[in-house]
Amino acid sequence: MTTSETMARESAKSSGQTYKPQDGLLLEVEDLHVEFHTPDGIARAINGVNFDLFEGQTLAILGESGSGKSVTAQAIMGILDMPPAVIPKGQIRYCGQDLLTMPDEQRRRTRGPEISMVFQDALSSLNPVFPVGWQIAEMFRVHRGMNKSDALERAVKLMQRVQIPAAKERVGAYPHQFSGGMRQRIMIAMAIALDPAVLIADEPTTALDVTVQAQIMALLQELQEERQMGLILITHDLGVVANVADKIAVMYAGRIVERADVYDLYRQPGHPYTKGLLESIPRLDQKGQQLAAIGGLPPNLMRIPEGCAFNPRCKFAQDVCREDRPALLEVAPGRESACHFAEEVLHG
Amino acid sequence: MYKYILRRLLQMIPVLLGSTFIIFAMVFALPGDPTAGMCGERPCAPAFVAKFKQEHNLNDPLPTRYAKYMGNLAQGDLGTTFRDIKVADELKQRYPTTAKLAGMAIIFETLIGVIAGVMAGIRKGKFMDNLVLVSTLFVIAIPIFVIGATLQYYLGVKWGLRPVTVSPQATVNELLLPAFVLGSTSVAYVARLTRTNLVENLRADYLRTAIAKGLTRRRAIGLHALRNSLIPVVTFIGADFGGLLGGAIVTERIFNIQGVGGYLFTGIHNRDGVSVVGTVTVLVLVFLLVNLLVDLLYGVLDPRISHD
Ligand SMILES: Nc1ncnc2c1ncn2[C@@H]1O[C@H](COP(=O)(O)OP(=O)(O)OP(=O)(O)O)[C@@H](O)[C@H]1O
Ligand code: SF4
Ligand SMILES: [Mg+2]
Numbered sequence: 001m002t003t004s005e006t007m008a009r010e011s012a013k014s015s016g017q018t019y020k021p022q023d024g025l026l027l028e029v030e031d032l033h034v035e036f037h038t039p040d041g042i043a044r045a046i047n048g049v050n051f052d053l054f055e056g057q058t059l060a061i062l063g064e065s066g067s068g069k070s071v072t073a074q075a076i077m078g079i080l081d082m083p084p085a086v087i088p089k090g091q092i093r094y095c096g097q098d099l100l101t102m103p104d105e106q107r108r109r110t111r112g113p114e115i116s117m118v119f120q121d122a123l124s125s126l127n128p129v130f131p132v133g134w135q136i137a138e139m140f141r142v143h144r145g146m147n148k149s150d151a152l153e154r155a156v157k158l159m160q161r162v163q164i165p166a167a168k169e170r171v172g173a174y175p176h177q178f179s180g181g182m183r184q185r186i187m188i189a190m191a192i193a194l195d196p197a198v199l200i201a202d203e204p205t206t207a208l209d210v211t212v213q214a215q216i217m218a219l220l221q222e223l224q225e226e227r228q229m230g231l232i233l234i235t236h237d238l239g240v241v242a243n244v245a246d247k248i249a250v251m252y253a254g255r256i257v258e259r260a261d262v263y264d265l266y267r268q269p270g271h272p273y274t275k276g277l278l279e280s281i282p283r284l285d286q287k288g289q290q291l292a293a294i295g296g297l298p299p300n301l302m303r304i305p306e307g308c309a310f311n312p313r314c315k316f317a318q319d320v321c322r323e324d325r326p327a328l329l330e331v332a333p334g335r336e337s338a339c340h341f342a343e344e345v346l347h348g
Numbered sequence: 349m350y351k352y353i354l355r356r357l358l359q360m361i362p363v364l365l366g367s368t369f370i371i372f373a374m375v376f377a378l379p380g381d382p383t384a385g386m387c388g389e390r391p392c393a394p395a396f397v398a399k400f401k402q403e404h405n406l407n408d409p410l411p412t413r414y415a416k417y418m419g420n421l422a423q424g425d426l427g428t429t430f431r432d433i434k435v436a437d438e439l440k441q442r443y444p445t446t447a448k449l450a451g452m453a454i455i456f457e458t459l460i461g462v463i464a465g466v467m468a469g470i471r472k473g474k475f476m477d478n479l480v481l482v483s484t485l486f487v488i489a490i491p492i493f494v495i496g497a498t499l500q501y502y503l504g505v506k507w508g509l510r511p512v513t514v515s516p517q518a519t520v521n522e523l524l525l526p527a528f529v530l531g532s533t534s535v536a537y538v539a540r541l542t543r544t545n546l547v548e549n550l551r552a553d554y555l556r557t558a559i560a561k562g563l564t565r566r567r568a569i570g571l572h573a574l575r576n577s578l579i580p581v582v583t584f585i586g587a588d589f590g591g592l593l594g595g596a597i598v599t600e601r602i603f604n605i606q607g608v609g610g611y612l613f614t615g616i617h618n619r620d621g622v623s624v625v626g627t628v629t630v631l632v633l634v635f636l637l638v639n640l641l642v643d644l645l646y647g648v649l650d651p652r653i654s655h656d
Contacts, residue, residue: 079559111562119560124553127572128652129579142563174651190561 007258017106019095019114019197026230027053027115027196028074032090034071034254036301037083043301045071047254048090050328053230054197057306058221059243060233060262062277063251066298069234072251076232077117078107094198099163100276112143115195122183126175132186133159133171139193158189181212185219192223197225199240200232205240217244238277242266253299253309256328260335270337270346271313308339316341353601360636364629372414373626375621417625422571426626428533429615435626445631446607449599452527457534462581464535465542467544470569472547477520480543484536492595496529496602511606524601530595534588541584545577552576579651587629587640590635 016091032232035045042110053059061069073079078099088204091287092099095113099107119125127135136158137151146154159167175183181225184204190201202218205213221244224231233241241248241262248265250258258271260316262283276294296313305311311321320340354464392400401407408416420427426435468480503525504512514522549555550573558568597609604610608627615623647653 077560079556107565108562111560113562118562119553120559121553125557127554127558127576128571129575129650131651137560138563142561142567176652187557 001276007135017109019097019110021055021095021197024055025054026095027038028091028093029072029076030091030093032072032075032092034068034075034080035086035088037086041302043302044304046075047304049251049254049256051249051256051259053232055197055230056225056228057247058224058231058233058243058245060238060248060252061237061238062235062238062241062248064236064277064298066301067251068254069236069251070202071254073202073232073234076198076200077115079117096109109143112139112196113194114196115198115200116191116194118187118191118199118201118204120209122187123175125187126183128175131172131174132178133173136186136190136193139190143194154193157188159186159194162189162223164189165172177339180208180277181216183206184216188216188219188223192227194230195227196229198230202234203236204233206235206237209326210309213240217241220244228294238266250277252299253304255309255338256336256337257310258336259328264335267301268346270331270335270342271339272316272341273310275345276313304313309337316345353644354378356640356643360633360640363636366416366630367632368380368421368625368629369414372417372621372625373410375616375624376413384440384543391598411636416528421629426629427622429620429623433623436557436621437631438623439608439627442571442606442608445605446593446596446600446609449527449530449596449605449607450589452523453531453534453595454589456528456531457538458581458585460531460540461468461535461538462578465581466574468539469543469546469550477543478540484539487532487536492529492533493598495532496526496599499525499529500602514606516606526599526605529602530592530599533595534585534592537588538581541581542577545580546573549573549576575645579646582649584641586639586645588636589642593635 012031027048029051032046032049033044036043036045049068049072051059061072063069070081070274071085075085075087077097080087083267089098089173094110100111102110127130133152133155136155137146137148140146140151140154141148144151156167156171160173164182164185170178171284175186177185184207190205199220204220208216217240220231220233223229233245235241238248245262247254248260248262249272250265252273258265258269258274260270261300265274266278267280273294280294294313299305299309299312307322307324308317308326309315311317314321316339318340324340326338326340326342328336328338329342331337332344335346388438406413417427417579424436424441428434429438462479464484471477479585500512503510510525511522514526546569552573555568555573556578558572559565563572593609596607597613599605600609601613608631612624612627612631614620615627
């Protein structure tokens with residue numbers, strides 16, 4: 001994004017506060033921890049997550065169910081239920097300002113104009129009793145103080161932008177009157193309404209048919225390029241994001257265990273867990289071979305194993321893995337892995 | 349939509365016929381002589397009784413009497429009582445009073461019930477929540493005539509804060525306490541229903557979206573969650589309307605209100621079949637119409653409900 005474009009976006013914000021990314025750096029998540037204090041005990045869902053997100057960058061977060069992808073996203077959005085959630089440690093900086101220590105009202109004003117989110121199930125995520133146009137227009141009315149008709153006009157434009165046919169006629173229709181794909185487009189229209197710098201999409205296509213999945217991914221990519229947003233794409237299906245993402249972070253038990261460029265990671269995983277994930281995906285070039293699923297279960301977050309959390313399931317595990325927790329370190333250019341034997345995995 | 353309304357109106361005919369026939373049969377099966385007490389201290393002369401029975405079709409078999417009655421009703425004639433008073437005239441005078449009473453009770457139960465339910469729901473498990481749960485349980489457990497008589501005694505008789513009885517004019521001020529008593533049980537149910545639904549909706553995905561949109565908590569809860577939570581509440585208030593009319597009979601007795609409920613009570617007491625059947629017929633009709641109205645409102649409140 002050129003400087004003049006950045007200026008234009010900033011002047012469009014009327015929230016009073018302006019945020020200016022330094023060298024394109026939008027988001028810095030640093031040593032983030034999230035716990036859930038439940039009657040059964042403390043579930044340590046996020047245990048030290050670090051990553052940066054730049055303008056125009058697409059970061060995919062990959063991991064099994066329960067690995068903490070959604071909790072990470074919700075912590076960034078500030079929509080965790082607290083309690084039971086507690087953030088004992090860490091920072092989430094947006095344009096240099098820590099969101100976690102920001103006053104509530106100031107933080108609220110970042111939701112929508114600065115950071116925005118698309119959820120998995122658009123049917124339950126849209127309010128069933130309000131027309132879709134009204135729900136999109138609400139963004140302009142609440143954050144920009146626009147009147148009803150102007151805001152609705154903007155809503156129609158957004159619906160056209162996300163390619164909803166006959167947008168003008170359907171602006172007054174209710175969520176249940178749309179197909180799953182169209183509903184997700186409406187969610188996306190709502191999320192990009194105020195031209196946010198960061199868009200988080202939490203499994204935006206999981207609930208959809210395969211053909212529709214591709215269309216939605218294409219739309220997200222198009223919008224991301226057009227607006228140079230920083231895009232965080234959460235998925236448990238590498239196939240969905242392979243063509244869209246720049247970088248991939250693989251999560252396990254609330255930590256990032258590997259981070260690399262999409263094609264590097266795809267070609268040559270640098271962590272036993274990633275390797276297992278890739279081997280469990282059917283590939284065209286290995287037709288007929290048995291799929292190797294990762295043995296064992298994800299850890300109980302109330303009793304995460306000592307040392308490397310993956311060690312009970314890991315084929316490469318040695319004694320050191322049960323004692324020492326490996327840090328996420330650069331093991332090759334542009335490639336980080338949290339494994340004592342990363343080099344061996346990478347080259348073996 | 350119009351087809352739906354027409355269909356519902358047509359459906360009312362068998363319901364109305366069935367319910368009026370049952371009431372008709374029950375009322376005329378009641379023991380007792382309707383001419384008792386009409387001729388002073390003495391029993392009436394046989395000639396008078398015969399003429400009376402002739403005039404009021406009392407010699408016909410039940411189905412014939414019912415048919416004659418419904419024939420008149422179809423022409424808008426609710427009948428004339430044994431004491432020669434037109435039921436329609438009497439009801440015309442009394443209906444506004446009962447409507448006022450019921451309307452005020454509904455406003456009470458909606459306002460207080462919803463506010464209490466919201467305060468409990470957004471502080472789930474806290475003091476306010478427990479207070480509402482316990483006090484509503486209390487109100488539900490006590491019969492309405494006990495609540496009515498107690499409040500009448502303390503607020504009216506003992507402390508003189510409220511009028512003890514209601515004059516025939518039935519002013520809003522006079523009806524405040526009776527309406528509160530009449531709505532009290534429903535207040536409790538509305539509060540509990542609002543609370544339960546609000547708690548459920550506060551967990552809904554769309555509310556998470558509302559927060560993620562950067563709405564204030566007040567707007568997210570007060571508009572998005574509450575709007576959804578109130579749908580079942582509106583349905584309840586409509587369905588509860590019949591119970592409210594039943595309660596009106598008791599309440600009007602306690603506070604000596606010149607309404608339909610009191611009239612019905614007197615009618616049953618005096619074995620005045622015509623006035624009872626006429627009154628109940630109108631009550632059933634009102635009840636059916638209110639239910640239709642509520643169903644239509646339900647469709648407006650919840651767009652997922654279609655009346656096509
Ligand atoms: N409100 C909560 N109370 C208690 N535990 C929670 C809560 N929300 C999430 N968790 C726990 O946090 C862990 C991480 O959950 P999260 O939703 O981030 O997983 P995920 O990676 O998004 O998985 P999925 O692919 O199923 O969406 C889970 O084990 C879950 O049990
Ligand atoms: S650190 Fe050890 S247990 Fe963990 S992934 Fe690497 S080899 Fe496996
Ligand atoms: Mg998730």
